[in-house]
Amino acid sequence: MNKLVEVQDLGLKDYKETWEYQEQLFQSIVDLKIRNRREELSLETPNYLLMVEHPHVYTMGKSGDLEHLLLTEDQLEEKNAKYYKINRGGDITYHGPGQLVGYPILDLDNFFTDIHKYLRFLEEVIILTLKEYGLKPDRSPGETGVWLDVGTPFARKICALGVRASRWVTMHGFALNINADLGYFDNIIPCGIRGKSVTSLNVELGVRKVDLAEVEKKLLQHFSTVFEAQLKA
Template sequence: MTSFDTIFEDLGLIDYKKAWDYQEDNFQQIVDVKLFNREHPDDQKPVIHRLIFCEHPHVYTLGRSGEAGNLLITDEFLKKIDASFYKINRGGDITYHGPGQIVGYPIFDLEQLKLGVKEYIHLLEEAIILTLSAFDIKSERLDGATGVWLDTGTPHARKICAIGVRASRFVSMHGFALNVNTNLDYFNYINPCGFVDKGVTSFRKEKGEAMDLSQVKRVLKNNLQTVFGLNFV
């Protein structure tokens, strides 16, 4: 299997806008290398992919196709719960990020990985499903909805990982948010991903205890490495 050189970074707890700007910078670097290689076929530069893990202070983000009405609170209440709100350039509707949640931003050249966007999302879901399985949580995909879910096909279907990506010039941005020790109360103030009839959950809620976040990150990083064929440099 071909392996793809990738820089891994864990930024820890970081302001959402700061992380978004950092993503944009790294995204542009990969695009610039791709354009250079197209114009200079005899003087190719290596494309270095990047995988970023982080956590954010309380924040709601609304994707391009999202409905503003899925944020159910006023600006004043946002301030009261110490949260911020951004309209951003990924796909999908509204979601929440906060402490205790692993947010992953893979900045990959999908062209080099020979992946379309649907296949890419499918593999992201696969890495999450494998990670949950390592902690004895059975999860699956839900037809017609991205992300990773528990108990699909029952009235108790609930999402444990949201996925919303952007791809331009076949380079990916944004990514996934996996609820580990997340304060799920913050989901009460939105229709998560636009759904009004489905719940959300976390490792902590399913296992009945707080998890070691660093351990979950380790397993997840390894699964992403395996699923996408990454070589961390």
């Protein structure tokens, strides 16, 4: 089992370009697994973790409802935002500058073949990262992602998750709000969940800006520990 994960920091990159790149990496792993099976080979499958920020964009998962996007095409253009219907699970979410997005493209045969466990592990990576900043993040029963003040009227989501998997190869991933412009969430019903707000790390810490690179470094350390993976740049 290959637990080496190649980390690629893409900086600020267009969502559609990143999605297409994900698809290329994802398909290359799937194709290799099919070849291994057909030709009775045991070629090692690679793993990747893409770290990126996106310009303003709304993405809708396979189970999403278009009514959860509260903007017209003209209003999207006014806000300099794009919209895509994509092939991950979940409903609608927002990505933008100040949000750290991670796309693990892993062959889970190298780790464990359990999607629910995979989602819980991603949540755990985020939870451990946020605890380093003195927060008390938690899971919300029945609601994928990472939340604060779960079970109270003040529950708010700080990290969204949405993944796709085929032949135990994953794509898409998590979006952690660090210095995000939360006003953009007002234009959707985030993840299709009404009545619950969204927050960002800088808001919770009461500071203007958090060092995104520092958060990314901590997150990668916890990813390595939780997944028992060796990361390489």
